[in-house]
Amino acid sequence: MEPILTINNLTKKFGYLTAVKNLSFSIQKGNVYGILGPNGSGKSTTLGIVLNVVNKTKGDFHWFDGNVSTHDALKRVGAIIERPNFYPYMSAEQNLKLVCRIKGVSESKIDEKLAVVGLLDRKDHKFRTYSLGMKQRLAIASALLNDPEILILDEPTNGLDPQGIHQIRQIIKDIAAKGTTILLASHLLDEVEKVCSHVVVLRKGEKLYSGRVDEMINSYGFFELKTENDLALLEALKAHTNIGNVKVEGDLITAFLNGPMSASDFNKLMFEKGIFLSHLVKRKESLEEQFLQLTDNLN
């Protein structure tokens, strides 16, 4: 595996407030990473530090193999943070030309990247005439200009309407499909779940979890059950060793597994006991439920 970014014991203090506390994780080539955490958990600060706009208090980080300066590394990185920042009096094309000059890449890719985000026909319009969705798409085009090895996106869908959110997500998925490493910071769990393979969970500047999304919690999933004869079912569930917690909500019974069991095996077992299920679904916790479980455990 080729490392793209390595962070070791990074700490950032703003006066008395510790925004990032002893954070360590690394990003490998080819994966789509999510940084997940509620507002104010230190996501943007962490990205700010590795992008050279926020000074770290302690710890260190290095890009790629550690032999390039942050300044040079950033020319191989594409990043957008919080809001799209461009010169309002310049057109989209002029803004991108400026970015090309800063990154030291040729201007030949401007049209291509504008086409990727669907802004080619508006390239001569001034930036200030753009809607927020268009501004955000221009920011993505700008971040792609140098064909980056990693694309960093901080809350890319923040403040957009559903259509805009959908467009941005589609663009991210297309880019990820081409094998570009992506680091996506978000507080929207379904966004991370839909796009990311790996996740770093932060809360109050501390890392709660980092690893694959599907291994976030060791869980065998749960059954959602309905039957005519609730009492018999509850008794049968209590007797089974692989069933842990059981929750009853109205006529819906939720049984959490603490060992592996398939839905068909369970159905067969109930049938043998003379319990007939009118509803049987096996599910895994969504990222949201896992996230809440993870953050609750520490409270």
Place this chain on the structure above:
Amino acid sequence: MLRLVQIEFQKLWLNKVSLVLIFISFILPFTVLILSSIKINFFGFFTLELGELGIFNFPIIWHITTFFASYFKFFFAIVVVSMIGNEYSNKTLKQNLIDGLSKKEFVLSKFYTIVFFSLCATLLIGVATFVIGMYYSSYTEATIIFREVEFLLAYFVKLVGFFSLCLFFGMLLKRSAFALAFLVILYIFEWIVFWVSVYIFGTVDAAFKVKSFMPLESMYNLINQPIQRIVMTKFPEKADIMYDYGVHWYEIAIVLGWTAIFIFLSYRLLKKRDL
């Protein structure tokens, strides 16, 4: 270096306001220079011809043009503070850094632009003065023409120093209007230092010596006012109006020192700041 200048030029060139201000700061001194060099007839009452006063004679013309032209530096000063203020208000400074411009490069791109502009302004004033001088001056021997050409150097150093001060204030305060207001505050502060020095040292001369180390005063001292010198040429026998109007190496050294301090502080400020 070329890359940094190109980057800054694109930012300025496409901004209508700064473009207009740059043109004004170039064209206005010329217009004034040319207007003052032609014979103006006030509706037949009298004719005003400044050339007759002898102010367009070499070598005094170098002194006079650079002194008056330096007042037009305020137009470009507005450009300098707004080119920092806009970067903060548009948050493009943050974006520039993320895109791969280092903080050092950012400050240097502004500084190179200042030097480049000052150089252009100096060259233009130099050429215009030379042409007008050749036309009006009673003396056109090469040794007299190029005597006191050091006023051009002083003019250049003065511009670079003043714009570096503006750059630093822009960096410090992040807002163009505040930065310009701070120039006024600095001016008042220098007078306070002057009066405090009068109180401490007891003499005005000593106080002026102290003040001459302050940023604005040191820039002003590079090119002393030429009015008294014009009067001097009219009344050569009056010794009490004699004064030292020359450009001295130590005056240039003080301003260059301030320039270095301002640029370094701008960089330090940006480096320490979380954006």
